[in-house]
Amino acid sequence: MNTRLKQEDKEVDQLEKIIRETPxxxxxxxxxxxxxxxxxxxxxxxxxxxxQKLHHRIMIITTSAAMxxxxxxxxxxxxxxxxxxxxxxxxxxxxxxxxxxxxxxxDIGLHAADEKGLSTKLNTSITHEGFTLSVTEVxxxxxxxxxxxxxxxxxxxxxxxxxxxQISKVEFSLNGEPLNYPNIISGVFMQPIKxxxxxxxxxxxxxxxxxxxxxxxxxxxxxxxxxxxxxxFIIDIPVRDIGNHINLQPKISRKYKNNHFTxxxxxxxxxxxxxxxxxxxxxxxxxxxxxxxxxxxVFDDQGNKxxxxxxxxxxxxxEGTSDLIEDLRLHPFETLPKSITIKPYIYLYDAYxxxxxxxxxxxxxxxxxxxELEITIPINSKE
Amino acid sequence: xxxxxxxxxxxxxxIKTIVEQVQSGDVHAYTEIIRSFQKQIYIYxxxxxxxxxxxxxxxxxxxxxxxxxxxxxxxxVSFSAWLYKIAHHHCMDLLKRKNKSYKFWTSFKKEQAxxxxxxxxxxxxxxxxxxxxxxxxxxxxxxxxxxxxxxSFDEIASIMELxxxxxxKKYERxxxxxxxxxxxxxxxxxxxxxxxx
Numbered sequence: 001m002n003t004r005l006k007q008e009d010k011e012v013d014q015l016e017k018i019i020r021e022t023p024x025x026x027x028x029x030x031x032x033x034x035x036x037x038x039x040x041x042x043x044x045x046x047x048x049x050x051x052q053k054l055h056h057r058i059m060i061i062t063t064s065a066a067m068x069x070x071x072x073x074x075x076x077x078x079x080x081x082x083x084x085x086x087x088x089x090x091x092x093x094x095x096x097x098x099x100x101x102x103x104x105x106x107d108i109g110l111h112a113a114d115e116k117g118l119s120t121k122l123n124t125s126i127t128h129e130g131f132t133l134s135v136t137e138v139x140x141x142x143x144x145x146x147x148x149x150x151x152x153x154x155x156x157x158x159x160x161x162x163x164x165x166q167i168s169k170v171e172f173s174l175n176g177e178p179l180n181y182p183n184i185i186s187g188v189f190m191q192p193i194k195x196x197x198x199x200x201x202x203x204x205x206x207x208x209x210x211x212x213x214x215x216x217x218x219x220x221x222x223x224x225x226x227x228x229x230x231x232x233f234i235i236d237i238p239v240r241d242i243g244n245h246i247n248l249q250p251k252i253s254r255k256y257k258n259n260h261f262t263x264x265x266x267x268x269x270x271x272x273x274x275x276x277x278x279x280x281x282x283x284x285x286x287x288x289x290x291x292x293x294x295x296x297x298v299f300d301d302q303g304n305k306x307x308x309x310x311x312x313x314x315x316x317x318x319e320g321t322s323d324l325i326e327d328l329r330l331h332p333f334e335t336l337p338k339s340i341t342i343k344p345y346i347y348l349y350d351a352y353x354x355x356x357x358x359x360x361x362x363x364x365x366x367x368x369x370x371x372e373l374e375i376t377i378p379i380n381s382k383e
Numbered sequence: 384x385x386x387x388x389x390x391x392x393x394x395x396x397x398i399k400t401i402v403e404q405v406q407s408g409d410v411h412a413y414t415e416i417i418r419s420f421q422k423q424i425y426i427y428x429x430x431x432x433x434x435x436x437x438x439x440x441x442x443x444x445x446x447x448x449x450x451x452x453x454x455x456x457x458x459x460v461s462f463s464a465w466l467y468k469i470a471h472h473h474c475m476d477l478l479k480r481k482n483k484s485y486k487f488w489t490s491f492k493k494e495q496a497x498x499x500x501x502x503x504x505x506x507x508x509x510x511x512x513x514x515x516x517x518x519x520x521x522x523x524x525x526x527x528x529x530x531x532x533x534x535s536f537d538e539i540a541s542i543m544e545l546x547x548x549x550x551x552k553k554y555e556r557x558x559x560x561x562x563x564x565x566x567x568x569x570x571x572x573x574x575x576x577x578x579x580x
Contacts, residue, residue, distance in 0.1 A: 011561075011562065012558050012561060012562070015511075015514070015530075015561065016526070016529055016530035017530075018511065019426065019430060019511070019526070019527065019530035019531065020426075020530045020531055020533070022426050022429070022430075024422055024425055024426060024429075026421050026422055026425045026439065026442070027421070028417055028421045028425070028439065028442055028443050028446065029414050029417045029418055029421070031443055032417055032442075032443040032446045032447060033413075033414060033417075035443055035444075035447060036410075036446075036447045036450055036451075039447065106440075162476055164476065164479055165475075165476060165479055363425075363435075364435070365435060
C-alpha cells in the first residue's frame with residue numbers, strides 16, 4: 001500500500017515536472033512593450049520608435065483592407081449597400097458610441113466591415129434595472145452574422161466584470177423560430193474585445209451539420225441574460241446578407257495513408273474566408289482514426305497565411321460512414337488571390353517517454369505538412 | 384538548499400529593485416520584469432487556455448496590466464504572486480469566452496474520442512490538456528502554481544486568497560482525480576504512438 005502511494009506521488013510529481021519543463025522559448029519583451037505603447041494613445045508625448053512602427057503597421061492593414069474592396073469591386077461583385085432598418089425593440093436614443101467592430105483588434109474582417117461601411121449601424125437599446133444593453137451594429141456576409149454589443153451601466157456603477165463575464169445566456173430566434181443549437185459551441189461564438197464594456201457575438205448557420213441555411217434577409221432575435229438581472233434582454237436585429245462573396249465548391253480530394261481529405265466549399269468575402277472540409281477514412285473498418293489530429297493552414301498564391309477566427313464541426317453518420325465535416329472561418333485575404341492553397345498538417349511530438357510537443361526556437365509548435373493532402377484551388381476573379 | 388534559497392533571495396531582491404524603478408517612472412526597466420517571468424506566465428496561460436497563440440497574447444496583456452497597475456503594487460505579497468493574480472483574472476475572462484467559442488476544438492476532439500471509442504486520435508498535449516480538463520479552475524490553478532513555481536501551500540493560499548488548509552485539501556482532491564485519469568491517459572498515449580508509427 002505504502003509502495004503504491006509512493007508510486008502515485010511519483011506519478012503526480014512527474015506530471016508537475018512535465019508541466020514545469022514544458023519546452024518553450026518565448027520572447028514577449030518587445031511585443032509587449034510595443035502593445036503597451038500603442039495602448040497609451042492618449043499620451044502623444046510618449047512617442048517612441050516602437051509606437052511609430054505600430055502606426056505604420058496599422059496603416060498597412062488599413063491600406064490592405066482598402067485593396068480587398070477595390071479588387072472585389074473590380075471583379076464585378078455586388079457593391080456594398082449598407083441598410084438601415086428600424087427596429088422594434090424598446091429604443092433609447094443615445095448617441096452611438098464608437099464601433100465595436102472597429103475595436104475588434106483580433107478580427108481584421110470585422111474591422112474592415114466597419115471601415116468600409118459594410119456593417120449596419122443600429123442603436124437599439126434595452127434597459128432593465130438601470131442596465132442598458134445596446135446593439136451597435138450587425139453584419140452578415142453569408143458565412144457569419146456578427147453583432148456588436150455595448151453596455152451602459154447605472155450611473156456611478158463601474159463593474160469590475162467585463163460584459164462578456166456578465167452575459168450568462170445567449171439564445172437566438174430566426175424570424176420567430178428558436179434556433180435550438182445542440183450547444184453553445186456549435187454555432188454561437190463570442191469574440192474577445194479589449195473594451196470590457198463591449199462584446200461581439202457571432203452566429204453561423206448549421207447547414208453542413210444537419211441544419212437549414214440562413215436566408216438572405218431575416219430578423220434575428222437575440223435573447224440574453226445578464227448576471228444579477230432577472231429579466232432577459234430581448235433585441236430584434238434586422239440582418240441582410242451583404243452578398244459580396246465568391247462561392248466555390250471545388251470538391252477536390254486527396255488521399256494519404258488511410259485518410260481521404262476533401263475541400264467541399266470555399267467562400268471568400270470581404271470579411272471572412274470560409275472553408276468547409278471533409279475528413280473521411282478509406283478503410284472504415286480500422287480502429288485507428290487519426291483524422292482529429294489533422295489541421296489546415298490556408299495560404300494565398302504569395303504565401304500569405306490566414307489566421308483562424310473560429311469554426312465548428314460534426315460527425316456525419318450516414319449509412320455506416322462517419323465523415324468529419326468542419327467549417328472553418330478565417331480572416332479575409334488582404335488581396336484577392338489568384339489561387340489559394342490548403343495545407344493539412346499534424347503536430348510533431350518527441351518520442352516516448354517524454355512525448356512532449358516539439359517546439360522551435362521561437363516556442364512555436366513544430367508542424368509537419370502532409371504534402372499528399374495539399375490542395376490548390378484557382379480563384380477566377382470573374383466569378 | 385541554502386544556495387538555492389540565497390539565489391532565490393537575490394533574485395527577489397533584484398526584482399524588488401526593478402519594481403521600485405518602474406514605480407518611480409522608469410518604464411523601460413519593466414522589460415527586465417517581462418524577461419524574468421515571461422516563460423512561467425506563458426506556461427501558466429498555455430495550460431489554462433490550451434492554446435499557444437492565445438497564451439502569447441494573454442501573457443502580453445497580463446504584463447501590460449501589471450505595468451499599468453504597478454503603482455498600486457505593495458509588498459503584501461511577492462511580485463510574482465501579484466502577477467499570477469492578474470494572470471488568473473485575465474485568463475478567467477478569456478476562458479469564459481473560450482467556453483463559448485474556442486472550446487469547440489477540444490470538445491470536438493473529445494466527441495470524436497469518446498463517441499467513437501477512437502481514443503487513439505489523441506496526441507500527447509491533448510493528454511495533458513485532457514488531464515487538466517478533469518480539474519476545476521481552482522484545482523488547475525493549484526496544480527499549475529505547484530508545478531511552475533513550486534510554490535508552497537501557504538504561498539498558493541495567499542495568491543488564491545484561500546486558507547492553506549483549503550488549498551491542501553483541494554490539492555489532495557486533484558491528485559486523486561489525476562491518478563484516476565492517468566490510466567486512461569496512458570492508454571491514449573500508447574495508442575497515439577502506434578498510430579504515429
